[in-house]
Amino acid sequence: xxxxxxAIFATALAATGCACxxxxxxxxxxxxxxxxxxxxxxxxxFANANRAGGISYTEGYFGTGDERxxxxxxxxxxxxxxxxxxxxxxxxxxxxxxxxxxDYRVVAVDGLGSGLSAxxxxxxxxxxxxxxxxxxxxxxxxxxxDKYILIGHDWGSVLxxxxxxxxPNRLRKVxxxxxxxxxxxxxxxxxxxEQQRRSDxxxxxxxxxxxxxxxxxxxxxxxxxxxxALGERGDLEPTEIELFKHALSSNTTLYTAMNWYRAxxxxxxxxxxxxxxxxxxxxxSVPGLxxxxxxxxxxxxxxxxxxxxxxxNVDVVILPGVNHWTSMENSGPATAAIVEFLGAPTS
Numbered sequence: 117x118x119x120x121x122x123a124i125f126a127t128a129l130a131a132t133g134c135a136c137x138x139x140x141x142x143x144x145x146x147x148x149x150x151x152x153x154x155x156x157x158x159x160x161x162f163a164n165a166n167r168a169g170g171i172s173y174t175e176g177y178f179g180t181g182d183e184r185x186x187x188x189x190x191x192x193x194x195x196x197x198x199x200x201x202x203x204x205x206x207x208x209x210x211x212x213x214x215x216x217x218x219d220y221r222v223v224a225v226d227g228l229g230s231g232l233s234a235x236x237x238x239x240x241x242x243x244x245x246x247x248x249x250x251x252x253x254x255x256x257x258x259x260x261x262d263k264y265i266l267i268g269h270d271w272g273s274v275l276x277x278x279x280x281x282x283x284p285n286r287l288r289k290v291x292x293x294x295x296x297x298x299x300x301x302x303x304x305x306x307x308x309x310e311q312q313r314r315s316d317x318x319x320x321x322x323x324x325x326x327x328x329x330x331x332x333x334x335x336x337x338x339x340x341x342x343x344x345a346l347g348e349r350g351d352l353e354p355t356e357i358e359l360f361k362h363a364l365s366s367n368t369t370l371y372t373a374m375n376w377y378r379a380x381x382x383x384x385x386x387x388x389x390x391x392x393x394x395x396x397x398x399x400x401s402v403p404g405l406x407x408x409x410x411x412x413x414x415x416x417x418x419x420x421x422x423x424x425x426x427x428x429n430v431d432v433v434i435l436p437g438v439n440h441w442t443s444m445e446n447s448g449p450a451t452a453a454i455v456e457f458l459g460a461p462t463s
Contacts, residue, residue: 157232159207159359160188171217178254179234182241185254186232187225191217194288194461195259198224199251201270201295203338203373205231205363207356208269211447212454219461220265223258227272229372231363237326237372242379244298244393248279252286265458269293269443271376274301277404277430282394284401291454292430293407293442294414296423297400298380299392304419305384311416312384319384321377329367339364351445404430405457407450409438431457 163173171190178185188206190213198209206224213222226233228241228250240246255264265288268276273292280290281297295301305311329335339361346352352360364370382391389396406423424432433453435442442450 157186157188158362159205162355162359163188163207163210163213168214169218173213178257179250182234182236183228183250184234185225185228185250187223187254189221189223191219191221193220195255195262195264196220196222197251197255197258197264197266198222199227199266199268199272199276200224200230201268201272202376203230203342203364203370204270204360207359207363208441208443209267212267212443212451215451215455216458221258225254226363227275227373227376229375230369235368235372237368237375239375239379242375244275244278244380245282247275247376248282248393251275251279252283255286263288265289265291267291267293267454268295270295270440274298274380277400277406277427278393278398280400280402280404281398287402289403289405289458290400291405291407291457293450294409294412294440296406296415296419297398297427299394299396299398300422300426301415301419302381302384302387302392303396304422306387308416308418311419314414314416315384318377318381321374322381324371324374326367326371329371335364335367335370336361338370345439346441346444349445351441351447400427400429402429403457405453406430406432407442407453408432408434409440409442409445410434410436411439412442414440 157175160173160175167173173188173190175186175188178187186206196216198206198212200206200208206226209224213224216222228247229235263286266276266279268274268291270293273295274297276290277292277297278299280287281299305315343352343357343360347354347357364373380391382388404427406427408420420432423430435449438445438449
């Protein structure tokens with residue numbers, strides 16, 4: 117959900133494969149490098165080389181075939197699942213995982229179509245009801261019937277907040293960052309011309325084909341443009357930016373990540389109640405937190421203000437001077453807001 121990507125999709129560029137990537141063993145200096153072979157996740161090696169303390173990161177898979185999810189976890193305690201947005205992967209949560217892993221079992225998933233998770237080309241698996249059902253099965257795989265905490269950013273926030281509406285008995289708490297639940301987003305955008313203008317990229321995604329992306333180096337350009345500012349501000353080290361590029365190193369990955377939009381975002385003015393899963397009147401009944409970067413221009417301020425009205429169980433925290441990438445851009449305030457909201461962990 118990042119408006120600066122709009123022009124990229126008109127002239128797509130061919131992706132470059134990446135059989136190996138150099139991973140720095142220290143975020144400062146980059147003096148010692150290791151190489152990872154194709155098929156492993158270099159971000160896990162990097163996370164373990166740069167982690168604080170002795171709690172390490174491990175990776176795993178849930179499901180098979182077109183339903184397989186890749187995930188990375190650390191720590192023990194109450195379960196926290198983190199779901200990223202477009203066009204990202206699990207590592208966007210590294211700063212939060214570093215803090216939370218001391219008290220929680222933190223699990224960051226590569227969303228379907230992204231990272232090392234499965235990448236089905238058909239749209240049905242990406243329909244939000246199916247993504248939510250997959251997320252619920254994944255959470256039960258990890259923690260049985262125990263309630264858990266769900267945190268999402270961007271499209272992951274849309275999923276997390278909508279899941280909270282549909283599965284209230286599964287959650288202790290829910291946190292969304294920089295995107296509202298699907299029903300509120302579609303209802304507001306249907307009548308707000310300025311929001312339609314800002315969200316026009318979603319409509320472009322709906323008509324972008326894999327052939328269009330394969331006509332040029334689209335994946336490389338999207339990966340470069342998405343994280344360039346974070347690097348310039350010092351929020352990401354050069355090696356970390358390479359990890360994000362590696363995760364989005366093929367046009368197929370870019371195409372399947374865009375399937376989140378194709379499967380769930382209709383033509384704005386034609387949205388019906390059936391599109392507003394789990395229902396146009398559904399609300400969040402569990403304790404919730406919504407974190408918004410003040411400088412993010414994806415959504416109009418009026419839509420963000422509606423969250424406080426439409427979702428009385430959701431507290432809203434606005435981060436001054438922060439843009440879209442609230443989990444990575446000056447990540448301390450967002451992490452602090454999460455820690456304060458969660459309070460002392462309980463078993």
